[in-house]
Amino acid sequence: MSVFEKNTEEKLNGLLARAYDAEQGFTKAANQVESKALQRLFEQKANERNQFKAELEHELTAKGMDVTKYTGSFKGAVHRAWMDTKALFSNADEEAMLEEVRNGEKVALEDYEDVLKETTLPASTINVLTNQKNKIEQSYNRANYLENAF
Incomplete structure (x- = not known):
């Protein structure tokens, strides 16, 4: 029997799905940029999200x-397709990828904040x-910094 309420379970499974989607998105971004530094950054973030999945x-x-074992959400697939389209039509592929990373991280932060507002979470889950969430926030701030460098 789960210690979580049904609503909390749904939100936690949503974070798990988001971690899978983010891992796939970062992998896609790493394959679409020419900069070795950005490739390494995106690969690191993909590995980090894989770790998030394992921890969760x-x-x-x-x-x-x-x-639930995820193969990706519809929303995540749409976001990755948008990344492809944006990269195709953008003159600054790397800047476009950073913008999408930043956007994805912002939504992830909002999702984590929503779940952390739950009062029924055990201390270990919190x-x-x-x-x-702190790692995502660092990633968001770094993406902002890198995007502003373009």
Whole structure:
């Protein structure tokens, strides 16, 4: 039996889906930019999101929640398709990819903040989510900084 309420379970599964989508998006971005530095950054972020998935799955199964194995959400697939389209028509592919990364990170931050407002989360879950949110916030700030460099 899960220690989470149904609404909380849905939100946590949403974060898991977001981590999968972000991993796929960062991998796609790494393959679309020419800059080796940006490729490394995007690959690092993809690996980080893969770690997020593992941490979330471990935490949620430890709390008795059934974890859905994701192959990606419709929303994530649409965002990756938008990245492709934007890169195709943009003269500054790298700037466009950074903008999309920033946009995705902003939405992720909002999702994490929404889940962290839950009052029924155990301390260990709050810790995992807070650490992940902080890393996303650092990524968002870095994407802002890099985008402003163009």
